[in-house]
Amino acid sequence: MARDIARTDAYAASRRERKKVEMLFARLRRILRLADCDYGACLARATSSTSPPPPRTSASPPG
DSSP states (O other): OHHHHHTSHHHHHHHHHHHHHHHHHHHHHHHHTOTTOOHHHHHHHHHHHHSOOOOOOOSSOOO
16 A cells, blocks of 8 residues: 555645755754754744743732
C-alpha cells in the first residue's frame, strides 16, 4: 500500500513542497543562529525576542 501511494503524482508534489519548506526553515535557523531547536522552540524564541514584554502589574491593588 505504501508503495502505491509513493507512486502517485500527489505524493511527489507533496514531497517537493515539504522539501521547500524544510529548506526555508534551515535557512531561517542559520540566519537566526538557532542551530539546535525544533520548530516550536524556534518559533517561541523568535516571537519572544521581537515582541515587547508584557505590561507589569503591581503587587497590591490600587486603592
